[in-house]
Amino acid sequence: MNAERARLDKAIDDINSSAAAWEPHDCERMLARLCSEATLTIVSSPVREAIRKKRARWALAVAGVAAAMALAVWIALPGAAMVVSSDGVLQGPNGPLAIGAAAPGGLLLQTGANADAMIRLGDGSVIELAARSAIKLTRGWSGQTIALEGGRVLVEAAKQGYLRHLYVATADCQVAVKGTIFEVDRMPAGSRVSVVQGLVRVTTSRRRRWLAAGDQATSNIAMKKLPVGADVAWSKNAPFYWAILNYMPPSPAPSPTVSALAPSKAPLLAEPPSPAPAEVTPTPPQHSVAPPSVAQAPQAPKPKVAPQKTAPPPDPTLVLFQQAANGIRDVPDELEPGDLLDLATAEDIRHPDLGRDTVVRAFHAALDLSSPQSDDDALGQWHAVIKANVELEAMTLLTDRSQDFETAHQLARNADTRRGRLYDELIASAWGEARAQAGARQPLEQALLSRMFGGIGYTPKQIQQPKGIQPKYDVLTLANECYQADGSFPYLGVSFDLGSFDRNGGAQRPLLLAAYHAAAGETDLVGMIQASNTLHMGHRVYPNLDAQMESAAVSLLQHIQQAVQSPPTGGIPAHQQYVRGIIHEDAIAANGLLTLLQQVDPARGAELSAEYSEFSADVPPKPYPISALTARQRQANADPAAALTTANAMPNISDQQKMAKFLALAHLAIVLAKRNPGPASQAASSALNLLTDDITSAHVDVVGLLALRIGTDLGEPDQAEALMGKALDAAEALADAKEQAYDNASDPVAQRTLSDDFNGVGAPEVEVFAYAGLLDPVLATQRAEQTSATYFKPLFLMRVAVGEEMKQPWWQ
């Protein structure tokens, strides 16, 4: 430990000594650079004046020579940009341009449908044009500009001179660089910039930002983001850029040889690991296709690539997430958003930035699903359910976990489902931020305890509400924005706000009146329930607004009565069942409203109760029993012998009895493994004697967990591997069968029912991969990669990655 401490101190001293020995100088140059970067901000700067005067003196002193040279250079420069390769036709202003021809400045150059081309600029920069792309080259004193009129270009910018930049400009964004590799994609919705190497500055109408290697920016937040590696995949030099980015492209379909090795039947965990996937070998960019005279032109500086052997090994978890993300592209469209959210949830534990990007991808994937065209459009109805769930969950992840209000707000504006629920999350997020800034956030563990044990004797510590705090974002503005967008209203958010903030002399009256106004016109089945709750809250907070509340309540009662008397028809049976459930909740809400109105005005309340007599009956609350599982676990560990005797005494004559006995013994082994390994081994041994293929298939997750315990706690790695191999075989067989049934389903309704079987990461056949990852991550990854179950593959990889993460608890 002393040596480690001494090593750290030495490294710190070295760094401080080297910094002390370093003497920065050239303040004026840096100031001038700053001026040039900030010309938009600084109009008149003495330093810039000084620079201009200095240049003017220079220019006067060498006017004759400089003018002649400048003229020569100016004339020569247009010829310096030339076509160095062309696959297909590169169309210039006067017809096709051949290799070696000069690329004229200021005029349109465009590639055809199946063509691409490379143009080298006078400074050595190389522009690669994709098919159907068009550019114009222009020059200015501060550098050359590539005006991207359409399509996409990949630029390897040569080192630029002092105060000079190479620019790529689109209609809504400008990219400035000094010596980097980057890609710009111009689409109707906006522009996307991906950086392979170096730093670039991206300026849009809204903001200016710096992007580093691996970063990506879009000028419109609604645009899809792609991995940078995937964005440059169209380039001829893509493998080279992938090597720089350490990006692993989606692997092609497995070859017959690989398929023969696929572990579907053999006990795979006993096999040695296969060789690692072939690494991408960097090959230099193919710029030497030009004629000899062109090849002698100044070469673009080659990016420095660290030799593969010196690069640190990539984070295995990140690699698995990447593979899972690639695998998601192969799953059906309607399953993709859910898979992406699962991926984001897993990534968010240790890689929150990655997780946030994946959430946004999930949101866009949900937006891409079709909307219902009619009540009988079963596929559209199904998609609508997915959209609603994914968009809401994405909002929750962005606000609660990533605390990225801005992105969440942008997405909410683009949502295509009812936005009220999304704005509920936004308002809660704004509230949480204000509370946090005022130092009044409830500790996480208290919130958890409060949620777990609220109402049964646990009283959380009360946080004193600070006075006068206000959310950063105006809740009334958010609520109005939502209401004007699609007529929905964020009732939950408003109730949250009414109950959370210091009420300062009626400041929330306008908000409550807006809620009453929306409630009076509410006809959505779910919205009516939420509106009813808001009326209750409003009565408690502002009783002097009870007249408005009563008016809204009467309208709401009318709408609920109409919904109950003539419920919406159409849609698939599952949707109809859902609607019936919601209408029942509406009736309960109406009952609550009548009670409230009786409290406010007994005479009027009695009158309304008579009018809406169908809602007057009381509805008893549901009891919520507490699971006794933990108590049972404690009991088994307190007296393992008795527990073992009880389990062994179970009959095992019929198949059902054998299965029940196996489960009892397996669970007992799992529960006892850590504290009582002796009895646990006996229970495991008895369980394994009963194990059959049918039992394995029916309880594949239990078998997997048992294998993990046998391997990690009971010290039988060989037995554990064999058992885990069986569990994985069974899991893959189940997954294959489910995918086949899904593909063979005749209509969307049946598909929807079958899709429930996939059930995300909670499905037994998926969970078993997490256990396999904990037992042996290398072999588990191998199995997941080689699985024949295409739709389940990303989920398998994700669970292996999560198993990896569990070895190092996320809270450390």
Next chain:
Amino acid sequence: MQSGQPDATSSRDVGDWGVRASRVAAGEPAWEQIFREHHKMTLRAAYRITGSAADAEDVLQTVFLRLLRRGPATLVNEEAYLRRAAVNGALDLVRARASVNAVNGADVAANQAGPGDPRLRAALRAAVARLPRQMGEIFVMRHFEELSNREIAHLLGASQVRVAVVLHRARRRLQRELATFWRSRT
């Protein structure tokens, strides 16, 4: 303090304001005064973390561009702001580089200058960049910027006890990472 001198102290003297006042009176914008006074301190803070003069200059540019957008008049304590912004900007830069995994060679090259083992320095810089954001910031403030726990606590609005605890954890973590680096090297 004279213009152009390293500005590593956390206190000001009257002469400081005298120079400032005379320059402002001469028509130089306030932000240029700030640049002249603090650019060395800002550069050095970034240099300690990035180990590269060019990167440090990029951080300096980013910090001052941000300052220009925000407006120097809004600053209460310019030195504290710039020091913290430089530290965070440099850590962000190193983190962004590290995410590509392709700059290890470049890092080592950037760390060649100076005493001691350049690889050890590079390893420490990379490890600091991998620390959680605030932990990295506190470590750098304490050990590179040589601020006291009390000053750091004041800057971050945290208690001294918390700063001490975070520092202890940061050192433990860095010691472990350097030990791993050492083992892999030997």
